[in-house]
Structures are given as structure tokens and as C-alpha cells.
Amino acid sequence: MIGCENRAAVGRNPISGRDTKVTSIKLILRASAACAALAMCQPVAAEVPGYQAKVEAKLREVKAEVAKGPFKPDWDSLRTQYRTPDWFRDAKFGIFIHWGVYSVPAFANEWYSRNMYVPGNPAYEHHVKTYGPQSKFGYKDFIPQFRAEKFDAARWVDLFADAGAKYVIPVAEHCDGFAMYASDFTEWDASDMGPKRDTTGELAKASRAAGLHFGLSSHRAEHWWWYHKGRSFPSDVSDPKYAGLYGPAAPTGLPADDPDLWPDGGQLQQWMPPSKAFLDDWMARTAELVDKYQPELIYFDWWTSAPLFEPLMRDTAAYYYNRSAERNYQGIIAYKGSQFAEGSALFDMERGKTDALKLTPWQSDTSVSVHSWGYAQNDEYRTPQSLVADLIDIVSKNGNLLLNVGPRADGTIPDEIATVLRGMGGWLKVNGEAIYGTRPFHYFGEGPTKSGQVRVGGQVEESARKGFVPADIRFTTKGDTVYALGLAWPQDGEVLVKTLYKGTPYLDAPIKSIELLGAGAIDWEQTPTGLRVKLPANAAAKDYPYTLKIRVR
CATH class of the missing domain: 2.60.40.1180 (Golgi alpha-mannosidase II)
Known part of the structure; x- marks a missing residue:
């Protein structure tokens, strides 16, 4: 079962300004009060052979690397030494990829895996009507249908290069708990199930072969609470056989549907804090991604701004920056919210931009599709003209555009998206000198x-x-x-x-x-x-x- 022990950091958080000792005590009290609620939660991961030993070995590796330096796990060290590399400042334009099991139902958006377990949500109603009750057909049952039989990494990369993109960032794991890479810590991954291919590894190889830079994104943190609504009624979320996919499914601790607290509202300290077992698992998987794929950029989604993630984010940055330096490149961490101290990583604005020139490089991520990041039937799409205008606006303010695409479950990219990308590429072939390699x-x-x-x-x-x-x-x-x-x-x-x-x-x-x-x-x-x-x-x-x-x- 999940451990209820949590880490306490003492002092003042340089990011939020909160007294971390007081905050941590509050979090520990909240966690202790919630242990009964968590008693029915699933284990952090499936029982893969030697799981706990593998996690402990990876954590020892992280600890040793962090101790070596030169980057230390404190904000002063990270801010002083971090620099956004020139390749990123020159590139200006990258491709983001949301692709996974959620591409099978292709309904509404990529949060289907969560929303299908939320009574009253349109995805819940659609699921019951289309597939039957969640106790009979759960999210896990989409995995065999996620075959990616037409996936061709080189063909994708050719399209991205034709669009004028200079780097590629697939989501290695979304909040749904299904890893899109070959993980040693779970069997619920694309290498063992569904496509039975290391799709992230194939994209890394194809991107580098084409001269594009490669990174990845992790949304694993949200998995702590992602499926918790599935415990409120009979569903497969509560079945121990599927613990590796559905995970802790811990209660959020939030007032129901409070718009000021969802998704964060600046009140992350009110969320149910993750257990030490979950944090250890998160750290091990993150280090695994760093070592297996040597990404030049890692993007973390918003919930790593939760207070108890702060020491992990410092450890993660020190580990990743030290590892990349050993391999003769400067790693980039893209973050949003308050995950990192300013100057220690690259600030990202999701579906947003700045209204002024920023002195330090930054990134804006948005999607070709209007309503979803993953593929969804009947979505609407941006025009290449409007996206080119946004690219220009962002670059003029010292930023980069990370533009998302959502492929279908079979591995094909919709024609609507390909048309937009080629339109942007046509403009960049003529006007690219005003974008690439420029400065404000x-x-x-x-x-x-x-x-x-x-x-x-x-x-x-x-x-x-x-x-x-x-x-x-x-x-x-x-x-x-x-x-x-x-x-x-x-x-x-x-x-x-x-x-x-x-x-x-x-x-x-x-x-x-x-x-x-x-x-x-x-x-x-x-x-x-x-x-x-x-x-x-x-x-x-x-x-x-x-x-x-x-x-x-």
C-alpha cells in the first residue's frame, strides 16, 4: 500500500515566498488526516519484477549524481549556472506531440481518461452510452485498440521539418499513467502493450537523424489524483489488478468543483499531498527518461508546482543539468507556474503569450487544434496564417513557439493538421531568416x-x-x-x-x-x-x- 510519510522542507520558498516549515507541517497534518481515505488506494506501480529494488537503485544514482555537481540542488546554484543554450534561442519553433491511449476514444479532449470516471461529465455520459459501464469497460480496455499500426516516426519528422520546426517534444507520459516509452518501472507502457513499440525512442532516433533537436514532456505528477473519481462508483479503478495503470487515485482534498481551486488557482497547498512512495516513483521515472533518451529539453506539466514537489524539482534540475553536462550538452527544463525559481529553467506559457519583451528566453506552447491537445473527432483547427502571426509575435519578445499536434490512434496525422504545418513551412522557407537565429x-x-x-x-x-x-x-x-x-x-x-x-x-x-x-x-x-x-x-x-x-x- 502507499506510504503516508512525506518530506518536510524548512525555510522560506524563494519561488512562492511561503514559509516552507509552516506549509510542510500543514501538508503533513493533511496527509495524516487523509491516510484513512488513502487506505483503499492502489499501489504506486504494478508489480514488475524487482520494482522496489529498481526504484531504490535509481534513487541512489540520482543522489550520487546530484552530490557530484557542479549543479547543486539549491536555487542559488541552479540560477547562477543555468543558461538557455544558443541552439534553442536560434531554433524558435518546435513541435509538441500529444499521442496516447486517449487517441482511441478521441472524444472531447485528452482528459478523457479522467473525465470518463466523473459522473455528470459529457465524457462519462458518452462512455456509458458508447462502451457500457466503467465496471465492464474501463480506460484499460482501450489499450488493445491503440495499435499505432501506421506510425512511421521518420514520416512524422519529415512533416515537422517541412513545417520549419527545429525541435520535437513528444509527451512521454500523460496524466493517464500509460507510458509512451520503454519503462523499467511499469508494464503499462507502449513497449509492452498497445503498439508494443518504444514510440518515444523511435521519435528520438528519427528526429536526430533529420538534424532536429529532441526533448520530451512528463505529466506523471498528476497521476497521483487523476482517477480518484473512479472510486466514487463501481468501476475498474478500484480493481487491484489494474493498479499499475490507475495508480493511487488519491482524493484531491479540494472542495468539489471549486473554480478557484481547479486546476490550481494559486492554491496548490490545499491539494492532498502525494506520498513518499509516489514521489520516489516519480523521481525514478524522471531520471529514467533522462538517461534512456538524453533529451535536450524536458517539459513538466503544472502539478509539479505542488509544495511537496519542490525538493524533487531541485534534485531533478541538478541531476538533469549535471547529466547533460557530462554528455556535452546543456539541458533545458521548461516549466510553468511556480515550479522553479526564476532564472533556473525556461519559463513556459501554456496557450498564452507575454505582452512585452522579456530579457530572458521563454516559450509559448499552443496547439493546432482549438479544443484538445490530443486527437479528438470534430475538433476545430487554427489557420497557418494566424499561427505564423503568433510565431512572429512570440519571437519578437524573445520567445519560442512549441506547437502541438494530436495524431490519431493508428499513428497518422490528420490532413487538417498537415495542411496547417505545410502552410507555415511555406512561409518560413521565404521569411525564415527573419525568425531563425535572430535576437530581439x-x-x-x-x-x-x-x-x-x-x-x-x-x-x-x-x-x-x-x-x-x-x-x-x-x-x-x-x-x-x-x-x-x-x-x-x-x-x-x-x-x-x-x-x-x-x-x-x-x-x-x-x-x-x-x-x-x-x-x-x-x-x-x-x-x-x-x-x-x-x-x-x-x-x-x-x-x-x-x-x-x-x-x-
């Missing part, structure tokens, strides 16, 4: 559009997205060139770049020439009110953003 200008741009409402910390919520207008212009630089990228084509072809007015302090030397990428030299005039440019009437792709290449000196 003195100011990110001009124009009225912020794309939505600004949340705490200057993050713009994607759900409140507004379309860009011709006055919205963004800047990037490379060497002696400034790129002015118009996010919408003006109907009259007249462009006024106000920032680059005659005598502007933002240019180190006079303008030498200006060309429209894909069309050649164009007429221009620098006036006291701005740089005036006339775009050619016969230019192609007027429904996409355009790029002015401005040479100085």
Missing part, C-alpha cells in the same frame, strides 16, 4: 493589439485572442539587419513603421536598403513620423504576414 530588437514592436486580456505577470490569455491589424508590426535583428514583420497586410499597400522614424535612436546607422522578402527591393522613405514603405500590388500571399528586410551601415 530594442523594442518588440508597435501597434494596438495585445491579443487578449493580460493575466498576472504580463501573460496574455490565448482564449481572448484578437486578430492582428495592419498597424501591428514586430521586430527582430540579426547582424546589421533589422526585420520589420507586418502581422496583417494593409489594403492600400501603405506601411508606416513609426518606431523607425528619421533620427530614431533605435538604429545604430543609417538605412542602406530595404527589401520585401520574396519580392525584392521596394521603395521607401524615412520621415520624421516614421519609415514609409509601399508594398507591391502584385505580391503573393497577402493573407500571410510579410517581412521587410532593413539593412543598415
